[in-house]
Amino acid sequence: MVCDVELEVLLPHLAAVQVEGLEAGTGLIRITARTRDGIAVACPDCGRSSDWEHSRYVRHVTDEAVGGRPVVIDLSVRRLYCENPDCPKTTFAKQADGLTARYQRRTRPCRGWLSR
Ligand SMILES: [Zn+2]
Numbered sequence: 549m550v551c552d553v554e555l556e557v558l559l560p561h562l563a564a565v566q567v568e569g570l571e572a573g574t575g576l577i578r579i580t581a582r583t584r585d586g587i588a589v590a591c592p593d594c595g596r597s598s599d600w601e602h603s604r605y606v607r608h609v610t611d612e613a614v615g616g617r618p619v620v621i622d623l624s625v626r627r628l629y630c631e632n633p634d635c636p637k638t639t640f641a642k643q644a645d646g647l648t649a650r651y652q653r654r655t656r657p658c659r660g661w662l663s664r
Contacts, residue, residue: 555567555570558614559579559611559614561646561647561655561656561657562579562581562621562647563646564583564644564645564646564647565581565582565583565584565623565644565647566581566582566583566584567579567580567581568580568581568582572617575617575618576617576618576619576620577614577617577618577619577620578619578620578621578622579611579619579620579621579622580621580622580624581621581622581623581624582604582623582624582625583623583624583625583626583642583644585601585626586599587599587642589626589628589640589642591628591630591632591635591637591640592637592640593630593635593636593637593640594630594632594634594635594637596630596631596632596635598628598629598630598631599628600628600629600631601626601627601628601629602627602628602629602639603627604624604625604626604627605624605625605627605641606622606623606624606625607622607623607625607648608620608621608622608623608653609621609623609647609648609652609653609654609655610653610654610655611654611655611657612655612657621647621655623644623647623648625641625642625643625644625648626641626642627639627640627641627642628640628641628642
């Protein structure tokens with residue numbers, strides 16, 4: 549069972565997502581999470597809000613190590629339709645605020661740690 553209070557203290561950047569599971573074997577720590585449903589998101593091209601879900605897909609992002617152990621987050625991300633008929637973007641993915649960015653395979657905290 550995952551305790552939300554402990555996870556928020558340990559990994560505060562996961563507050564933007566819904567954590568569904570955590571596997572901590574002897575090596576890798578694997579966290580399963582999903583971006584939240586039912587929240588309208590602005591299209592990155594035209595800015596119009598949409599909550600019309602097209603699909604979901606799973607991104608595997610590397611996070612900062614915990615206790616020297618590598619952490620991978622299997623993050624289920626929403627793909628939404630842009631509802632603006634004049635927008636060139638048909639669909640777009642909802643990024644997890646403070647956690648992921650387009651085309652990045654590492655979380656924002658992990659990228660910050662690497663750049664230091
Ligand atoms: Zn758009």
